[in-house]
Amino acid sequence: MKLKSILSAAIFTGLFSTAGIAGTITSQDNNVVVGYWHNWCDGRGYQGGNAPCVELEAVNPQYNVVNISFMKVYDTAEGRIPTFKLDPTIGLSEAEFIEQINTLNSQGRSVLLALGGADAHIELLSGDEDALATEIIRLTDLYGFDGLDIDLEQAAITAKQNQTVIPAALRMVKDHYRKTGENFMITMAPEFPYLTANGAYTPYLTELDGYYDFINPQFYNQGGDGIWIDGVGWIAQNNDELKEEFIYYIADSLINGTRNFHKIPHDKLVFGLPSSNDAAATGYVKDPQDLYRAFDRLKAQGQPLRGVMTWSVNWDMGTDSANNSYNQQFIADYGNFIHNQLPPVTDMTPTLAGIVDTRIEVNNAFDPLVGVTAKNYQGNDITDSITITGNVNTNQVGEYLLTYSVSSDDETANQVRKVTVYEVLPSFAGISDTTIVIGSPFDPMQGVSASHPTQGDLTANISITGEVDTSIVGEYELIYTLTYGQDNQQTITDKRVVTVVSDAVSDNDWKADSTYVGGDIVTHNGTTWTAQWWTKGEEPGTTGEWGVWR
Template sequence: MFKQKFLQIAFSAAIIAIGATAQVNSAAMVNPASRVVVGYWHNWCDGGGYQGGNAPCVTLDEIDPMYNVVNVAFMKVFNTSAGRIPTFQLDLSIGLSEQQFIDQISKLNGEGRSVLIALGGADAHIELRAGDEQPFADEIIRLTDRYGFDGLDIDLEQAAITAADNQTVIPAALRIVKDHYRAQGKNFLITMAPEFPYLTTGGRYVPYIEHLEGYYDWINPQFYNQGGDGIWVEGVGWIAQNNDALKEEFIYYISDALVNGTRGFHKIPHDKLVFGIPSNNDAAATGFVQDPQKLYNAFGRLNSQGQGLRGVMTWSINWDMGTDASGNLYNEQFIKDYGPFIHSHSPAPPPPVEGKPIFKGVQNARTLQGRLFDTLAGVSARDSEDGDLTGTIRVDGYVDTHTIGTYALTYHATDSDNNTTSVVRSVEVYSLKPELFGVASTIILLNTPFDAMSDITASDAEDGDLTAAVQVSGFVNSAIAGVYTLTYSVTDSAGQTVTAERKVTVSDGSSCASPWKSNVTYVQGDAVSHSGIQWVAGGPGVRSLEPPENGGCGVR
């Protein structure tokens, strides 16, 4: 992970002392019920990128709501002279007071979004020893109760992974923390972000996974910055992480290997595997997915075998909101590409919980481009004690009906006992594709004039007549006998293109097509000859053709 590799972070006076007074956040922990889009949030300002760009500091309430898990980076040892137990210090340069930070975490929780503290980072000096289990657990609990964190993400890198007794002390401390909150009826999320080469059988991260079996919630490996590292696939060969041409194959095969524990990798259940990729080329040295469709395709292959992944992770939210070396905005393209995709493939909402609000009418929906879409139409919420709560429903997210795509909306309802139910819904904005007419195969006699656009029309439900927009490629030389192929295409205002091929046979009249047989079923476009005349089937399911009454190689 890029983390602070090129960062100049000045904490000094910009650090808030942990002992400062602030309101303790004691709200219930938020756990995502469906798929996740995990993003890391920088606890510093102005990170330098691999391509010379900049990652600005942002506040938590500026984060796109489709990030339903936010990992705060980082909890670590800031001053070794103060001891070896990691802690968290808020950087004042971000522009938030400690209380505002707490309030914004609470706001995200109220929207059904989880906020975790990430442990480590690329430059973290963490070196715990036997006997540190309880002190470390106590510090995690203190920070969790103070700020309202919903869990911890293990993000150890380089020497910190195996330093001292980290591989046993950290899991043991987290088991203490998880059990502590389980006794309160809460689930403290435990996740990890290992670099994927450390997930091979016997790899450096495997002890963390094994010691936390039954305790961790998901693993979001870093599939970036590892260059030529990759996976060997029989029949395909070596697929490197930085091979953009084989990006779909890499995503599919590395995920398949992990969820099944094959090809030399440790097993991680498919519903606990989150695929980590960088937000853009500035966020990591390698690993950026140039074409999101390749990830969509790979995820589709995993879904088809009943092993769909839990979601995606990115380093980082700040980079998604950053700029390139020329100052051009990255424009949050990562969350636009992957947020709707992940959330639209979420599993069905969990069954209603007694005593909590219940939603109706929040099924996934489709709406035509350009039409008005009312996010609350047909949606209601009720509670056994409070009755109708429809008027209190809050909706996060947006639907741009002018732009084709899939959008995620999160609905929240809270009852008088402060029980909140949150449900994610996808809305697909679509447009009907244009249609081409008259593109049927035909036969012409040698030296007969031919107009490729004669009788060709196109129309679209939204745009109307598109005949003038029809493009045709290919050619027909009526002076030379043969079979020619023309390709017709038309594109509507939504950018949807429809194509169709047409065969044009230039015949000298001597042999137009295969002889007609009365016992053969012909389909539309099939050509036969009978008594010197060419016949073309005009519709599907034509079993026989009537004999002609005149000679020559005409067309019927």
């Protein structure tokens, strides 16, 4: 168990909330500046610079969330459950590393373990949930981590069953610490193209809805990826001239779930940027005013963001290719700006899930609560508190509206659902307009049938109104009526025109070597036939009930 020093924490109360300091986990309730910390030394940058290894205690105190990079699978021969191993080249013993985490906690700062990274080879299988949760809890209790950040990239995002196993394990871990009254923090760092409505990170977001604390997407390294804005056009992530517009519009799209992006509430969205040109291929904000103005626009519409994230604290303290120090410019540009913003107001409105418009067949059973759930803003299940206004008469065809309501923490969520009660109708077959030669025999039921998907063959229930006099040239109308149903009998009808023609049409006798298309009429053996589709060489009267000739 890590000890907290209330006295030390008091020094930083001007910067951060110290909520949770009395427990074993330090979580953040207010704005955050997140920085990733390298568990290795001397990383070469995109512009030839260097990112040195640094001790945790050397990280600028305005970084109130520090993500340790990375928890991963070091050797597949050791198994597929990822873990964390402190790199000895940093120069810290495990005891010193633990003590430095404790020091950051005593200052009201959180230290999270980041899972993944660009070179992660994580491939979990169904059934690994318990093992992964156990390992996360072990590392948390051993080192004093305050949460976990999902930082899966590329193939690792969708590998094997990662999308279901990792969220399930994290729910177990969060629930484990909730029992002691503590908030094990869960965050994510998806590359923003994966945040579309059906993007690769959607399963993590939906499965951890009510469990994650905030999302800090990577708005860097994606080059020409961006967003289309009506009236503005395409805004690429790497367009420095439109940086303010990119920051504003991509954030606006995410916090409102518009422009085909998955919704992340404004008080849970942290904007991720590289700390220098060396830290990422693209995405560095050359003019901090672009971010200030974009954030102010979001604040003005009542949707201030939670903060900023950077890759990485090491690069913020690194040097360029000429060995000039980056001099912690990122934290200098954004630290005070973020911490002096009014913190986002937490949306305490409960959420309803599983409410979708539904179609049910008449006389079938319908339970309006099947698949429907509700959670309060903290992610606790409050499904039993759902009330429903309206009713559905499953014995009567029609459209019905149900209003679902649930209340928690003096906030209420409402959602309307349309339920359509429909009837599957029977159908006729073989009823089509027909031409016959005068004097030819005609059976109005030949080839005619009726059926229902559940009631079966109903041909015997057909009655016919009208007659055909085959001795007189003319057009005759027949009405076919089908009666169906048991307790509540109903009918459907269909009309057929039978044309009796004189012998003059015999000039149009069928010929075996002629080609016919749909609608062509021929006579053969005293009967008039109509082709239903292209045919050649198929003799009328020999193609059967469902053949080409009628």
